[in-house]
Amino acid sequence: MQxxxxxxxxxxxxxxxxxxxxxxxxxxxxxxxxxRKRERELAGVxxxxxxFPPVAAAQVDSRLVSGSVVIxxxxxxDVMSGLYSLFGGxxxxxxxLIDRARREAVxxxxxxxxxxxxxxxxxxxxxxxxxxxxxxxxxxxxxxxAYGTSLAPVRR
Amino acid sequence: xxxxxxxxxxxxxxxxxxxxxxxFFALAGSALLIGxxxxxALAFFAGTVARYLPYRTEVGLIERYAERFPxxxxxxxxYLQGIADRLVKGKDGAGGMALPEGMTIxxxxxxxxxxxxxxxxxxxxxxxxxxxxxxxxxxxxAMVIAHEIAHAQHRHPIASLxxxxxxxxxxxxxxxxxGSSVVESxxxxxxxxxxxxxxxxxxxxxxETGVAALVRAYEHAGGATETFKVLQxxxxxxxHSEAPExxxxxxxxxxxxxxxxxxxxxxxxxxxxxxxxxxxxxxxxMEKDAKEKPDSANKGGTKPQxxxxxxxx
Numbered sequence: 349m350q351x352x353x354x355x356x357x358x359x360x361x362x363x364x365x366x367x368x369x370x371x372x373x374x375x376x377x378x379x380x381x382x383x384r385k386r387e388r389e390l391a392g393v394x395x396x397x398x399x400f401p402p403v404a405a406a407q408v409d410s411r412l413v414s415g416s417v418v419i420x421x422x423x424x425x426d427v428m429s430g431l432y433s434l435f436g437g438x439x440x441x442x443x444x445l446i447d448r449a450r451r452e453a454v455x456x457x458x459x460x461x462x463x464x465x466x467x468x469x470x471x472x473x474x475x476x477x478x479x480x481x482x483x484x485x486x487x488x489x490x491x492x493x494a495y496g497t498s499l500a501p502v503r504r
Numbered sequence: 505x506x507x508x509x510x511x512x513x514x515x516x517x518x519x520x521x522x523x524x525x526x527x528f529f530a531l532a533g534s535a536l537l538i539g540x541x542x543x544x545a546l547a548f549f550a551g552t553v554a555r556y557l558p559y560r561t562e563v564g565l566i567e568r569y570a571e572r573f574p575x576x577x578x579x580x581x582x583y584l585q586g587i588a589d590r591l592v593k594g595k596d597g598a599g600g601m602a603l604p605e606g607m608t609i610x611x612x613x614x615x616x617x618x619x620x621x622x623x624x625x626x627x628x629x630x631x632x633x634x635x636x637x638x639x640x641x642x643x644x645x646a647m648v649i650a651h652e653i654a655h656a657q658h659r660h661p662i663a664s665l666x667x668x669x670x671x672x673x674x675x676x677x678x679x680x681x682x683g684s685s686v687v688e689s690x691x692x693x694x695x696x697x698x699x700x701x702x703x704x705x706x707x708x709x710x711x712e713t714g715v716a717a718l719v720r721a722y723e724h725a726g727g728a729t730e731t732f733k734v735l736q737x738x739x740x741x742x743x744h745s746e747a748p749e750x751x752x753x754x755x756x757x758x759x760x761x762x763x764x765x766x767x768x769x770x771x772x773x774x775x776x777x778x779x780x781x782x783x784x785x786x787x788x789x790m791e792k793d794a795k796e797k798p799d800s801a802n803k804g805g806t807k808p809q810x811x812x813x814x815x816x817x
Contacts, residue, residue, distance in 0.1 A: 369525065387512070394510050402508065428524065431531035440521035447518040468508070 368423030375422075376444060383451050386459075393458040394468040395496070401470055407502045411464055414495035415456025418479060419449045421488035449492035450474065461498035472496035546670035554663040559606050562662050566626040573612055573628075579789045581613040584631055584649065587642065591650045594720045601650075601717045603627070603657050611649065615793045619735060621648050623655035625662060633790055635735070642780035643727030644734055647718050651731075654713035660706045711764050716771075724777030725768045729761050 352359065401408060421429075421442075428441035453474070461469050475493045480486035521527060546553075575581075588611045594600035603609070609627045617634040624630070629652040631645075639645040655661060702710070715728045768775055 373524075391510070394508050396508070424524070424528075428528055428531070431528070431535060434535055435531060438520060440527060441524060444519040444521060450518075 364423040365427060368425070368427070372422035372424050376448065379448055379452070383448065383455065386455050387451070390455060390458040390462055393461050393466060395454060395458065395472050396468060396470045397472050399471050401468075401499055408499040409464075409466075409502050411461075411466070411498045411500070412495065413457050413460040413464070413466070413469060413498045414493060415453045415458070415460065416491060416493040417449050417452040417456065418489050418491045419445055419452070421445065421481075421490075426488065445490055446476070446492070449476075449490050450494070453492040453494035457494045457496065461500075464498055464500050466498035466500040469496040469498045543670050546666075554666040555659050557659075557662055557666075559604050562659075563626045565662075565665075566624065566628065570626060570628060575610070576613075578613060580633075580636070580786055580793070581611065583783065583786045584611040584613055587611075587646050587649050588629065588653060591646060591653055591717045591721045594717075595723060600720050601653060601657055601713065603653075604659065607656065609653050609656060615796070617794070621652055623652040623661055625665065627656045629653060629656065633793060636782075636786075636790060637794075638735065639731075639782070640734060641727065642782050643718070643722055644731045645782065646722065647714060647728050647731040650717040650721075651710050651714035654710035654717065655702060655706070657713060658706070658709055660702050660710065663706070664702055708760070708763060711760065712767050715764060715767060715773075719768075719771075719773045722777065722780070724774035726774075726776045726779055728768060729764050732761055 401410075425441040425445065429439050432439045432441070454472075457469065457472075473495055475495075477491040477493075479489040479491055481488035516522070588609045590600075592600050592603060592609055607627045609629060612628060612630040613636075614630050614632045616632050617637075618632045619634040619638060621629070621631045621635055629649065631649065631652075635648065636645065639648070715725055718728055719725050
């Protein structure tokens, strides 16, 4: 009992680490499955970074569409990032976080465009914000905002 | 718009970590290994390195604790200091102990019934009333003090501290609290760095240097081997009501006593001579002190608990 009390912080670490890993992995797997499914569904809405519409689409209805998402870090990823910061290299634990955020934001933007009847979004841009993380106990997360101009064929 | 398309991108480009747990064990394992190797090397060399630490730095480490224990105008403390000075300078200043450059020994008298004495950083030596009451004469007491001064002379406290801090640093990789508690108890949260423990080799070195100083100061080794036996016996007589702290920090083995006797024999020192009694005035003051509250129990916040040995595990 005394041993447990003396090493309470080790115990906390192990528990948080375990929760972080299991929950984080589970969430990530589910999120990726959902992302892939919706990416296939919305494959009809094309995304381009060009500033001007292709010539073929002369008669269009242009609208600003955007999608944003906030994805949280988990304890496991946090520990991993600490280890990466020690040894350098790709911060692999955060790569999936950013990847998911970017794809989710694009999907939400595409969803909006799809509802407007658009078939493409041009001039797509991304913005990333780090949320929290300035002090040690705050929740670390990432906000990703994607926005662009949706082009829908003009209905007559 | 058939000429345009958004191809599906391979998954592993932007998200490369498919085995995060394996990456964790690889990274954490190597971090732990590096830390353990570094701390072990530090702990291993701490004793050697610490001897090269300037003595001034050592004094600086203990300064803020030492300030709380200014020299007192107390007959017992003055008496103890006198013995220490005699040991350091030798009989009639004929050369005693080779202290490091700039080191001065200051003896503190602690008014508590604990059977203990210890040496810590900065040449500070503490002797407890409990021990003083049980020594039959000055020679036995001088052996204890000589032993403690010898620790200081060989820079054992700083070596022990270095080892403890290195060990704490190593532990703190695994657990921040466990590590810092080790560092804290090593650094002496309570003030006087009372818990520095010495290795057996250090104890033996202190025994040898101590007995040599005793002989130089008193011209014979009387009381040297007796010291440990006396303390052991005193502890046995008292039963288990008061743990003989001195014996737990200075384990007495037959081997150790035999080694001490062998050293005396090898150097051809006289094993017996005129014993110096403990002055009656000192005994009287101690008896009076015994009736008062011990140091740790009074004077409010001005006296930190550092003089107690029992307050930490």
